[in-house]
Amino acid sequence: MEKTWNNKAWFMVLPVLVLVAFSAVIPLMTVVNYSVQDTFGNNEFFWAGTDWFIQVLQSDRFWDALTRNLIFSAIILTIEIPLGILIALNMPKTGFGVPVCLVLMSLPLLIPWNVVGTIWQVFGRVDIGLLGYTLAALGINYNYVNNVFDAWVTLIVMDIWHWTSLVVLLCYAGLVSIPDAYYQAAKIDGASRWAVFRYIQLPKMKRVLLIAFLLRFMDSFMIYTEPFVVTGGGPGNATTFLSIDLVKTAIGQFDLGPAAALSLIYFLIILLLSWIFYTVMTNSDAQS
Amino acid sequence: MARINLDHIRHAYGPNPKKPSDYSLKEVHHEWNDGGAYALLGPSGCGKTTLLNIISGLLQPSEGKILFDGKDVTNLSTQDRNIAQVFQFPVIYDTMTVYDNLAFPLRNRHVPEAEVDRRVKEIIEMIGLSDRAKKRAQGLTADQKQKISLGRGLVRSDVSAILFDEPLTVIDPHMKWVLRSQLKRLHKQFGFTMVYVTHDQTEALTFADKVVVMYDGEIVQIGTPAELFEKPKHTFVGYFIGSPGMNVLPARIDGSSVDLDGQKVALSFAPKIAAGAKTELGIRPEFVRLGREGMPVTISKVEDIGRQKIVRASFANRPIAIVVHEDGEIPAEPKITFDPNAINIYANSWRVGGEA
Numbered sequence: 057m058e059k060t061w062n063n064k065a066w067f068m069v070l071p072v073l074v075l076v077a078f079s080a081v082i083p084l085m086t087v088v089n090y091s092v093q094d095t096f097g098n099n100e101f102f103w104a105g106t107d108w109f110i111q112v113l114q115s116d117r118f119w120d121a122l123t124r125n126l127i128f129s130a131i132i133l134t135i136e137i138p139l140g141i142l143i144a145l146n147m148p149k150t151g152f153g154v155p156v157c158l159v160l161m162s163l164p165l166l167i168p169w170n171v172v173g174t175i176w177q178v179f180g181r182v183d184i185g186l187l188g189y190t191l192a193a194l195g196i197n198y199n200y201v202n203n204v205f206d207a208w209v210t211l212i213v214m215d216i217w218h219w220t221s222l223v224v225l226l227c228y229a230g231l232v233s234i235p236d237a238y239y240q241a242a243k244i245d246g247a248s249r250w251a252v253f254r255y256i257q258l259p260k261m262k263r264v265l266l267i268a269f270l271l272r273f274m275d276s277f278m279i280y281t282e283p284f285v286v287t288g289g290g291p292g293n294a295t296t297f298l299s300i301d302l303v304k305t306a307i308g309q310f311d312l313g314p315a316a317a318l319s320l321i322y323f324l325i326i327l328l329l330s331w332i333f334y335t336v337m338t339n340s341d342a343q344s
Numbered sequence: 345m346a347r348i349n350l351d352h353i354r355h356a357y358g359p360n361p362k363k364p365s366d367y368s369l370k371e372v373h374h375e376w377n378d379g380g381a382y383a384l385l386g387p388s389g390c391g392k393t394t395l396l397n398i399i400s401g402l403l404q405p406s407e408g409k410i411l412f413d414g415k416d417v418t419n420l421s422t423q424d425r426n427i428a429q430v431f432q433f434p435v436i437y438d439t440m441t442v443y444d445n446l447a448f449p450l451r452n453r454h455v456p457e458a459e460v461d462r463r464v465k466e467i468i469e470m471i472g473l474s475d476r477a478k479k480r481a482q483g484l485t486a487d488q489k490q491k492i493s494l495g496r497g498l499v500r501s502d503v504s505a506i507l508f509d510e511p512l513t514v515i516d517p518h519m520k521w522v523l524r525s526q527l528k529r530l531h532k533q534f535g536f537t538m539v540y541v542t543h544d545q546t547e548a549l550t551f552a553d554k555v556v557v558m559y560d561g562e563i564v565q566i567g568t569p570a571e572l573f574e575k576p577k578h579t580f581v582g583y584f585i586g587s588p589g590m591n592v593l594p595a596r597i598d599g600s601s602v603d604l605d606g607q608k609v610a611l612s613f614a615p616k617i618a619a620g621a622k623t624e625l626g627i628r629p630e631f632v633r634l635g636r637e638g639m640p641v642t643i644s645k646v647e648d649i650g651r652q653k654i655v656r657a658s659f660a661n662r663p664i665a666i667v668v669h670e671d672g673e674i675p676a677e678p679k680i681t682f683d684p685n686a687i688n689i690y691a692n693s694w695r696v697g698g699e700a
């Protein structure tokens with residue numbers, strides 16, 4: 057067959073380009089636009105250069121929030137990833153239990169994020185919440201509104217409840233794809249339970265674990281809705297993450313310049329960290 | 345190394361088996377001699393793998409006992425039975441090096457490291473992967489992977505038996521031949537009891553001293569390759585072994601004379617046949633003589649396969665295959681005769697004694 061060479065194929069890509077332009081590129085460039093100018097009423101703009109970036113990077117508020125984000129993500133990842141693997145390993149592989157487990161696991165993922173926040177906000181209340189009331193009745197002094205530690209524990213437990221399922225489902229998908237012959241061979245080779253995990257299950261789960269790790273990192277690093285609903289960033293600024301700080305700056309104080317600069321810095325941090333994680337985790341695969 | 349006894353083993357995958365058809369493996373009662381090389385031959389789904397997994401302990405039989413050297417091991421786990429098994433699809437631990445893969449079964453059994461090193465080096469040399477020993481076992485070809493799987497089976501010197509479950513399916517033909525002869529040499533050298541499952545008759549006949557033919561969940565014949573060829577006990581064996589398989593023709597038997605839809609053939613014996621049984625005559629294509637005398641046939645096709653020709657013909661309203669030497673002539677008015685010593689008579693598919 058004759059092949060015709062022309063550039064008409066670009067028309068095929070056009071719809072996607074238009075969509076991406078409207079959904080991502082144009083909004084992002086608007087933010088870039090704000091970040092380098094000072095805005096006044098009547099749509100007056102004045103060139104500000106890198107002033108807003110310098111201002112954000114020199115503020116304690118930014119560094120404190122960033123530290124909170126990093127600590128939060130670190131805690132979330134160290135708990136949810138191993139817990140997710142553990143649950144996935146213990147889920148049934150055949151029979152009636154499979155759909156039951158899968159549905160139970162999916163439930164938290166289906167709940168809208170602000171509803172998750174509301175559930176836990178009520179759940180933890182000392183006067184009417186099941187958790188708060190029970191803890192109080194047991195003589196445990198728990199109050200997420202006043203106590204920094206309690207607020208953090210509540211947010212972490214909530215996130216684990218909400219998101220561990222995602223890790224479980226991804227790991228489970230990796231586990232069920234392992235052919236039976238591997239387990240049989242391991243039995244023949246006299247492998248211990250740990251050896252089976254270390255040399256068969258973990259290597260086969262590696263790819264899905266990378267995805268789970270990145271998704272959980274990005275989502276936990278961008279967390280906004282749930283702490284906003286449960287603690288509103290408090291007590292004090294104890295649970296004010298970058299996202300909450302950003303919204304306060306942009307909509308609360310209407311400082312569009314610094315908010316835009318913060319958005320871009322925030323975006324670059326996530327991009328950089330995700331890239332580092334991805335490179336490190338895939339490189340260890342390619343080595344030796 | 346051990347002698348393995350299967351004592352009235354039956355197995356059904358479903359619960360509460362009642363009818364014989366509920367059993368994937370019908371009663372098997374058989375002794376595997378210490379140091380024997382056996383091939384389990386049969387079509388897919390005939391219960392070969394089931395039987396193999398019962399021996400290795402991956403599967404618990406529904407009924408019956410398994411004895412290793414007279415000791416009941418039915419309830420022992422695979423680890424405790426000390427069996428090596430190689431599977432159809434290569435299993436390798438791809439995060440380990442080739443060396444560690446081979447050392448894995450030994451290290452799991454806490455064999456001293458010096459001994460591990462000696463054994464692994466020996467095996468790795470034999471499977472020809474010495475140059476990759478320290479490399480990760482990933483990105484290997486299918487036959488390299490399967491060699492590692494085989495190696496893990498062979499590395500333990502004290503195994504009761506080594507079981508092979510169609511291990512050469514994924515290997516290309518030339519490599520198959522090499523690996524098979526290596527296995528055979530190993531068997532001679534170490535005298536392992538070996539059970540080799542396959543659906544490839546060439547593999548079975550070249551590998552084993554004794555071939556166990558299975559069909560529809562039962563063992564239909566156990567014999568040397570020659571026995572299977574000359575005196576198939578069941579029409580299935582006749583059909584399955586040999587290429588092309590045995591000609592099986594419906595026959596009416598009257599004393600020592602056979603009536604094949606009008607064509608009479610005389611037998612050297614008078615088979616004893618129960619009344620009402622379905623009777624058939626079996627003759628291998630190699631023992632049908634094509635010439636100018638005998639019973640008339642109509643030739644439909646001649647396949648030249650090199651050293652010999654396969655003549656497809658119609659005889660007594662039935663298709664028949666005849667093997668003719670490459671220089672053998674095909675007459676214009678072809679007729680056939682049967683080698684009287686190579687005729688087998690079957691009643692209800694089972695061979696009726698001709699020796700007596």
